[in-house]
Amino acid sequence: MMNKWDIPGAPAEKPTHNAITEKLKTDLLTLNMGPQHPATHGVLRVEIKTDSEVVAAAIPHLGYLHRCMEKHCENLDYRGVIPFVDRLDYLASMSMEWTYVAAVEKMLGTEVPRRAELLRILTVELQRIASHLMAFGTYALDLGAFSPFLYAFDEREKILRLFEEISGARLLYNYIWIGGVWNDWTDEQLTRVSEFLDAFEPETDKYHDLVSVNKIFVERTAHVGVLSVEDCFAYGATGPVLRGSGYKWDLRKNMPYSLYSEFDFDVPVGTAEHGELGDCWNRYIVRMLEVKESIKIIRQVLQKLEPGSVMGKVPKIIKLPKGEVYMRQECPRGELGIHLVSEGTDSKEPYRLKVKSPCFTHVSMLPHMAPGQMVADFVASIGSIDIVLGEVDR
């Protein structure tokens, strides 16, 4: 027997590669998602390699919104940096401001009046509600539901209107200043906050009925984009992404800063009511539960508020002593870290300002989440980590 087929000249084994199979092989298709794609939440470009409908690899390309903010801040006085840190996460400017201002105050040793600290907590928690409402609305929009977006924006608008009255701007406030806050809230405005919370609390239940338990939404998000706690630790994920994986870590609770130790609130983690821990649904539900916790905190702030000064004693020209400080706080999207280095009292400008942004960490998890997902599920994954590109690129 000369070969398997008993034909002279034929190869010993069946050919695995010939000209036809060479032509018939499947190849990965490179697809660019963004930077002007509505589902990428800003100017994020994700280069995805697709094998038919399945994503084989995803490579995020950053830098479309890079503004040289860190370098630019080295040529600004300490007060002038505040409008620039506003523009990091433009959906949660108050949190950004507070982290930077707290870093400067720590180096300066400023005593902040109690009313100012409470007002900061009030504004930051309101901002957290506004930011999570935005995340909720756009996430539902990504998955094809339009009306939750409108309901969320209706409520968010009321918060922004309050912020516009106290600070003068709708998004980029420059409200939290070194030593305190810019303007005091009037009693009438505080009453309106209280009324808003009373009206808003039933609305959250409505969102729950409308979106969270909806079968279509659950099917789209449960068991999609699963991140284990080990993955979150390996990448350094924080905020709702870490808590969605079931790990209870919140800087307000674990390492209380400001007056947070006085407040009674819970740290919500993923419930795994639908899907499994660490999937898109659990990251989503953590945000919705956090909104309720923020409402709790604001109610307590309103009870604790007493009249008083809102601005501490700060020199007219701020010069920090030589040294460095790393300040981190819990922002709606995770832990924001500000590393501030000062050259000494001769200089009115920071020597170096490094921002550790949570969104950058979460974007770097996309290549880990993407392989094996459908393209539509990948959109759900991007939405669930809730990134703001102003903070990713800086």
Added chain:
Amino acid sequence: MSYTVPHNSFKKYFYDLFNAVKTTVVGMWITFRYVWGVKSVSIEYPEVREVLPERARMRLFNDAQNCISCTQCAMACPVDCIYISSEKLPEGAEIKKTSNGQSIRLHLTQFTIDTALCCYCGLCTTVCPTECLTHSHDYEFAQYTIDAMKYDYLAPDVKAWRDRIVKA
């Protein structure tokens, strides 16, 4: 949701169907209730305008008669959009007073703000000692060229639109 999810795949099929119909109906009912009784929140912009809050930070306006050319605003500005220059008053010139009693010892020769650069942070208005630099409530100042965004507050026609935009 107090049902226990059946493990039997036949039962699960019908349970999923029932669940899908039920949650969709609940959601549609929430949306449907907005047909009546809910007041519209959107504003038909050019016809109806929202009244801005008192502290709203829109276009900057400098009341040049009260300016003492101290350049504190230009130094506080994080984006350097305020161009200000002044010269010494000639000998024996009359020293005018601002509305809050400070004497004007310098003659203001240029006060221009590049509104295209301005980031509306409000830092310049807080350092102004005579409170002549303020944020007005004018937010409709789109222009065809970027040069037209530079507003000269010493121009002769400044009085014409001053009354329109300055806060009462």
